[in-house]
Amino acid sequence: MAKKVIPLTNTQVKQAKAQDKEYILSDGDGLQLKIKTTGSKTWVFKYSKPFTKKRSNIGFGVYPEVSLAQAREKRKNARELLAQDIDPKTYKDEQQLKQQEIHSNTLQVVAENWFSIKQSSISPNYAKDIWRSMELHIFPSLGKYPVASLTAPVVIAVLKKVAKEGNLETVRRLAQRLNEVMTFAVNTGLIHANSLSGIRAAFEKPAVKHMATIKPEELPELMQTLNASNLQIVTRALIEWQLHTMTRSNESAKAEWSEIDLDKKLWIIPAERMKMKREHVIPLTKQMISILSVLSSFKRPYCPYLFPSNRDPKKHINTETVNKVLRRIGYHNRLVAHGFRALASTTLNEQEFNPDVIEAALAHVDKNTVRKAYNRAEYLKHRTELMTWWSEHIEECAKGSLSVTASVVNAKFG
Known part of the structure; x- marks a missing residue:
């Protein structure tokens, strides 16, 4: 009969000291606290992989940055994944990769990819005008934002600065160009929806200026x-x-x-x-x-x-x-x-x-x-x-x- 593991207490975790050899304190259901000879304490979750049943483990972080309660929550999430035949370590790696992709796909990076395609269908002068407007009004404030994190209020706040200068036509064009970039991001699978689709409604419509002509x-x-x-x-x-x-x-x-x-x-x-x-x-x-x-x-x-x-x-x-x-x-x-x-x-x-x-x-x-x-x-x-x-x-x-x-x-x- 397997020995029943008595769950750890906060006091035990806090007072665990370094010894001549590395040792482990068990909390049960695969959660362990590994105490190294240097005194550092690391949470580890041990489990059997789905299907193959090979033994494996995944780190949950270092104590005290990750508390006992937080380590137990991570264990709960991992066991829920295992119940669905999902390897928690593979899942963690995939999530980290997604986060890396999200943060690498900034507005400026995505705009550059969009523009490389856009400029092939427009005149050089128009292309120059588009990119210059983005460099001047958008990239300084929003260029490093991941497109997945862009929200309408954040972008509207930036465009309001342009509107205050009376450049409503510039605001209209910037809103249009940002929407094209975000639609490109949707179409290339970087985001699920365009969060900026309604930003033009936050501003007055620019007065139509007809080209000067004679009767x-x-x-x-x-x-x-x-x-x-x-x-x-x-x-x-x-x-x-x-x-x-x-x-x-x-x-x-x-x-x-x-x-x-x-x-x-x-x-x-x-x-x-x-x-x-x-x-x-x-x-x-x-x-x-x-x-x-x-x-x-x-x-x-x-x-x-x-x-x-x-x-x-x-x-x-x-x-x-x-x-x-x-x-x-x-x-x-x-x-x-x-x-x-x-x-x-x-x-x-x-x-x-x-x-x-x-x-x-x-x-x-x-x-x-x-x-x-x-x-x-x-x-x-x-x-x-x-x-x-x-x-x-x-x-x-x-x-x-x-x-x-x-x-x-x-x-x-x-």
């Missing part, structure tokens, strides 16, 4: 002002090209000769250069072709761009050139380059052109959406009609002699 009736004044300004030919051509084509600054300034198909009278902008990452086709009007004729005088074999930089002819003109010119000629806070698109949209809608065709001309919708109503030939026909009317309207507002092509001809350039 349709103010276009003649703009054309006259441009004509009276001392602008380089390439700069003036860029302004009118962007106005006629209704494109964004990046798309116009980086336009390449290889994208121009004069035979078909099309400008085909590849998907990688478009904001929505979809190829955009623009029918070329006679006014656009005239601008191209002017630009051909500046065409060089070593430069692929329609609008070469004045400082480095191998590169394209600065994408902010049009905005700088508009500020310089008196349109500060009245008109920006992107406002050309709003001006075109307003004018064309007032002329009752099909809204879907207008949106397609602005590259706001996929051309396939428009083709629900038009086949390819009809689609290009309607796009061409719209672009032709818009170019002729600009020319009319310029009163003929005020367009860049007329200015060049009058100057007998090239």
Whole structure:
């Protein structure tokens, strides 16, 4: 008959002294206190492994950091695991590994992994803006937080500092980016749920700021002002090209000769250069072709761009050139380059052109959406009609002699 073990008392544990040899005090049910010759006392739980029944043991910590009551609680938990055929030592190792993974997956580490994928689908400038905002506002306070430990109140407290400076648009963008990081963490199995999904509701919505533009009736004044300004030919051509084509600054300034198909009278902008990452086709009007004729005088074999930089002819003109010119000629806070698109949209809608065709001309919708109503030939026909009317309207507002092509001809350039 097995000898019954009398449970230990707190006094016994406390007064146990070191001896010449290491010895053990038993508390029963596998729990032992090992007293070493140095005087240190360690809790050990001895048990039989599930299935194999091999003898094994697991440490429960050092006394007095782990008290007798705490050691008994650990024994209880271990025996409950054994009742489920779970090895407590294996379970402990797995839990420690999970904790290590949790603490190694900090917000900054997970954000870096998310960003490595995100940046492949966005422009370099946008990628730079995203990462800079995280470095500036998020990582200093939250970068070392494990994503599993992030809570909405903690993050909201950090974003409130940004909101106090009046940067509500920045707060909106940061909230969006943090949610993308947390969704990435969910999708990669690091966390079970996104704890930050509702943080945007804690802040006011930023006021919508429309790009500064002019009224349709103010276009003649703009054309006259441009004509009276001392602008380089390439700069003036860029302004009118962007106005006629209704494109964004990046798309116009980086336009390449290889994208121009004069035979078909099309400008085909590849998907990688478009904001929505979809190829955009623009029918070329006679006014656009005239601008191209002017630009051909500046065409060089070593430069692929329609609008070469004045400082480095191998590169394209600065994408902010049009905005700088508009500020310089008196349109500060009245008109920006992107406002050309709003001006075109307003004018064309007032002329009752099909809204879907207008949106397609602005590259706001996929051309396939428009083709629900038009086949390819009809689609290009309607796009061409719209672009032709818009170019002729600009020319009319310029009163003929005020367009860049007329200015060049009058100057007998090239």
